[in-house]
Amino acid sequence: MxxxxxxxxxxxxxxxxxxxxxxxxxxxxxxxxxxxxxxxxxxxxxxxxxxxxxxxxxxxxxxxxxxxxxxxxxxxxxxxxxxxxxxxxxxxxxxxxxxxxxxxxxxxxxxxxxxxxxxxxxxxxxxxxxxxxxxxxxxxxxxxxxxxxxxxxxxxxxxxxxxxxxxxxxxxxxxxxxxxLPAATTMQAQAEFVSDANYQNVAAIVGDYAWGRSVKSAINEHFDVDVNIQVAPVGASDFSSYIRQISQDVELVIASGHPPGSLSISQQLYELGYNPDVITGPGLPPTVIRSALGDNATRGFTHVHMTDVxxxxxxxxxxxxxxxxxxxxxxxxxxxxxxxxxxxxxxxxxxxxxxxxxxxxxxNIEFETLFPEPIQYSEYGELKNQVQLYSTLSTEAPPYHPSGNYSLREEYRTEPLPALDPGN
CATH class of the missing domain: 3.40.50.2300 (Response regulator)
Structure with missing residues (x-):
């Protein structure tokens, strides 16, 4: 079964x-x-x-x-x-x-x-x-x-x-x-998204662990605008003190760097009167996004994913x-x-x-699957020429699951991204 x-x-x-x-x-x-x-x-x-x-x-x-x-x-x-x-x-x-x-x-x-x-x-x-x-x-x-x-x-x-x-x-x-994709590649893609949208006021809250530290380093390397980066413990649930260090007119908040806290970050941003155009989340299961954020799930929380849904x-x-x-x-x-x-x-x-x-x-595989491009790997095991998609949520059910309580709407997709070279 x-x-x-x-x-x-x-x-x-x-x-x-x-x-x-x-x-x-x-x-x-x-x-x-x-x-x-x-x-x-x-x-x-x-x-x-x-x-x-x-x-x-x-x-x-x-x-x-x-x-x-x-x-x-x-x-x-x-x-x-x-x-x-x-x-x-x-x-x-x-x-x-x-x-x-x-x-x-x-x-x-x-x-x-x-x-x-x-x-x-x-x-x-x-x-x-x-x-x-x-x-x-x-x-x-x-x-x-x-x-x-x-x-x-x-x-x-x-x-x-x-x-x-x-x-x-x-x-x-x-x-x-x-x-x-690795943090460096993911943040390179988000930097391109920010540049395309011409956002100037950007902030990030990252977790104090390996992924969050990689995100912080990649933001500093790839973004053309100054990003207000706040570092919070990976187990944090109250982010109000970090949010208050962010400008009220922030246009985009990167919550991708703190996956376990990303939904709390979003809710607390709204509760404190913030209204960014976009919150870039992690690859959190959309069911959880919809359930946790409720009506706020449609306000700009962005699901980053690899599968072309x-x-x-x-x-x-x-x-x-x-x-x-x-x-x-x-x-x-x-x-x-x-x-x-x-x-x-x-x-x-x-x-x-x-x-x-x-x-x-x-x-050595070339595997046609649910991704936009076939799965292929570099010699080190990094994905080659893959596309990241950014989607927001709608409260409408998808045709393939009429009893569902959400569907995704595409906001952005990257060009195929190069494999990260771990030697660099």
Whole structure:
């Protein structure tokens, strides 16, 4: 049975969106529990799933490790990614599996966004479950640690988010980005957006951790206008003191640098009388944006994403997902879905389930998917020639999911962006 991770754990979402300030907004929008049998507080549990077409895990199956943040501040990302991955594996197994009939199987555990725990899970999956590849990290701190673990183990790790520039270096050859371009590239794109819109009054609130520090450095490098940068703890929920350091006539606020606090930053900007044209958010699941911000979700909060949600191909996958899982397919379920499909294609291209062979197959892949451009990688595992899209939310349901309570509207898309060279 496909397991939905879109029915987000209310406690996890509240942590991600600032706690009590959004409790009333969320209470009527999110179901209790995550709907999948995973205890959101149990960081050590491991679950094993396979698709409808494959039945239960068997000795001939090929295991993929899912190292997900299923509780804590990054849980909305992890739960959505996990749901998409499970859906992809179900489709793959229903269509005959890989390598002439071998099923894919997901082994999953909750990292709680703890780098040491994530690395330990990765080690355990390699030793006990003989995984061929892994995926899941969202937090940059976890991405940095598991990227090193992937190198030590010789097993490919496909990063859900983990956009810090330091996640991938010239020494890490088994790590691959997917759902988020590195901070330097993301801020280069946002600088072009600011320039095109001719904004002059720009501010940013960034988290004091690897991703936030990378964003701050990239803002200083790429923006032609002076940006008022405020640095807040990664676990902050009250941003009023940082917001008050920003000009009341600010035109654009970069909240991309503080993913767990971005929605609280937005709400508190409005509560304090600010009305920027645009708030550039992180790649937060749109369901969470809509639920947490309510009517304010349509005021300019900008979802940054990689998947082209405006194509017939996306609508077809989203409709299948909605019919089988009963939830709205979004950018983050799509990242899990794409990851599962890409790993399966890499196994086919390699002709075997050896992790080193799969690593090389991913590095050399050209994979047509739900992104605007085919997925291709540099020798270091950075995405080549990919496009970032900026979308705002509408309260209208999309045609492929009539019971949904939001849809996306395209505001901007970049030109294909070059791969970051970790040697520079």
């Amino acid at each position: 496909i397991m939905s991770r879109e029915s987000y754990d209310r406690r996890a979402v509240l942590k991600a969106t600032g706690g009590a300030a959004t409790l009333g907004l969320l209470a009527g929008c999110l179901g209790g529990g995550d709907g999948n049998g995973t205890d959101g507080d149990d960081g050590g549990s491991t679950t094993s799933t396979s698709g409808n077409g494959g039945g239960s895990s068997g000795s001939n199956s090929i295991n993929i490790g899912s190292v997900q943040p299923l509780s804590g501040g990054f849980a909305p990302w992890g739960q959505a990614h996990s749901a998409g991955l499970s859906f992809a594996v179900d489709e793959i197994n229903s269509n005959g599996g890989v390598l002439d009939g071998r099923n894919l199987n997901i082994v999953e555990a909750n990292s709680e966004s703890d780098p040491a725990e994530a690395s330990s899970i990765f080690d355990r999956f390699a030793e006990q479950n003989d995984i061929v590849a892994a995926t899941g990290p969202v937090s940059s701190d976890v991405g940095i640690r598991t990227s090193r673990t992937a190198q030590e183990l010789g097993i490919p790790m496909v990063m859900h988010m983990a956009g810090s520039d330091e996640t991938i270096t010239s020494e890490t050859r088994h790590s691959f980005r997917l759902g988020l 405006y194509t017939d191909k996306f609508a077809e996958v989203a409709q299948r997902f909605g019919e089988q899982v009963g939830e709205q397919f979004d950018t983050h379920t799509s990242y899990g879905y794409i990851t599962g499909k890409m790993i399966a294609q890499a196994i086919e291209n390699a002709g075997e389930s050896n992790p080193e062979a799969v690593t090389e197959a991913i590095r």
